[in-house]
Amino acid sequence: MFHVRVSKIESNRDLDGNLGKRIELLEEREVNPYVLRPQTDEAKMAQDIMQALQQQMPFLPQRAQLATPKIILFLTEQEYDSFGITFDVNQVYEVTLENQAIRFRKV
Numbered sequence: 803m804f805h806v807r808v809s810k811i812e813s814n815r816d817l818d819g820n821l822g823k824r825i826e827l828l829e830e831r832e833v834n835p836y837v838l839r840p841q842t843d844e845a846k847m848a849q850d851i852m853q854a855l856q857q858q859m860p861f862l863p864q865r866a867q868l869a870t871p872k873i874i875l876f877l878t879e880q881e882y883d884s885f886g887i888t889f890d891v892n893q894v895y896e897v898t899l900e901n902q903a904i905r906f907r908k909v
Contacts, residue, residue: 803896804872805896808894811889823882895908
């Protein structure tokens with residue numbers, strides 16, 4: 803199970819000329835920028851200072867989000883309609899892969 807966000811929805815045509823949609827889904831993960839420890843003493847000191855500042859000033863971003871392409875769907879209009887999901891840009895879905903099926907659930 804993982805979460806994806808709809809990044810893009812574009813119109814396209816398949817090889818037979820049928821109108822369809824291209825739906826790009828990105829997986830988003832939170833990444834802690836302080837997971838890796840720097841090698842030099844100066845870099846370690848700078849990292850410690852930044853961590854202390856973040857604790858004192860909550861408006862500084864604590865975690866970054868990393869988004870990577872996960873699924874790209876190419877569907878004809880008929881396939882999109884029978885799919886039963888109306889995708890919207892920036893909508894987040896929980897994706898489950900099991901028993902040779904892909905299940906989407908709106909979060």
